[in-house]
Amino acid sequence: MAKSKVIPHHDVPLDQIIKPENIIFKKTKLFTDNVLSYCPGCGHGVAHRLILEVIEEMGIADKVIGIAPVGCSVLAYEFMDLDMQEAAHGRAPALATGIKRTNPDKFVFSYQGDGDLAAIGTAETIHAANRGENITVIFINNGIYGMTGGQMAPTTLEGMKTSTTPYGRDPRQMGHPIKITELVAQLPGTCYVTRQAVHTAALVRKAKKAIRRAFEYQKANKGLSFVEIVSNCNSGWKMTPVQAIKWLEENMLPYYPLGDLKDVGLD
């Protein structure tokens, strides 16, 4: 981020600023007291927070059912003070289908990583989207299997080194990185498909608006809303968090460009 040349200055003592009435940002109450189990700098924490803030702002906390995946966020139910259900690996959209069809008045979202959604759960993802199930899918894409030790995922970039591709991903052997969000956007059952990121403050604000819109679509019964969040895995990428977000901007974003891929309109 470009540093501003003019550094502001104020002389207000800290004890006059740090008062409860002056709070403009604090942790949402929908977080439990548990410390997040993610590595330092992991984008999962921001994604969790944005979902919880949207749910809190919409006032639907008692109507939401979340589906936790298999992957790093397998313990999402430990951190989100919501009704949550754990799904078998990749099967979150199938489970969400069942929950939403039996409880059509609830808001159902699945929270899945790229190994979960784009590999073992490809069939469930694509068919739930094709059926136009009225659910929201939050897809965290960090291009690697984080939890199991940094193995290649379908979304791993060409030439990217992982523990199972130590010489870099070779598309002749391992295929090309899959743009599952573009695939899902083609299906008539989806109403809102977007790709966001959460590594800068401006992008966090945009991502929050996108998640809000996805839940609004679910409220309007328009079909499946799909939010991809391009995120970092500094442990799997073998980088510091600050290096990882720089690498993400230089390598992930050119292949996974941000923005709305589909937006049929809420009216």
Place this chain on the structure above:
Amino acid sequence: MAKIAGAVVVDIDRCKGCELCVNECPFDVLAMSEDVNIKGYHYSYMKNPSACTGCLACALVCPDTVITVYRVKVPDTAKS
């Protein structure tokens, strides 16, 4: 003299020292401590509190939501 004065409070024991807030702060308010917290991480603190405008950048990128942000309007009569 800024018209807005901000401040942040870091929940030191929950900070994991990722430095994303330091990287994101537009005015170099934050820095990493030399001390470590209960988990052994260097934590973020306000090194230059007088430059904070409460812009929220640090809090928005913090993956563990350890930052609480405060902001006040500075009355016009206040002079340095």
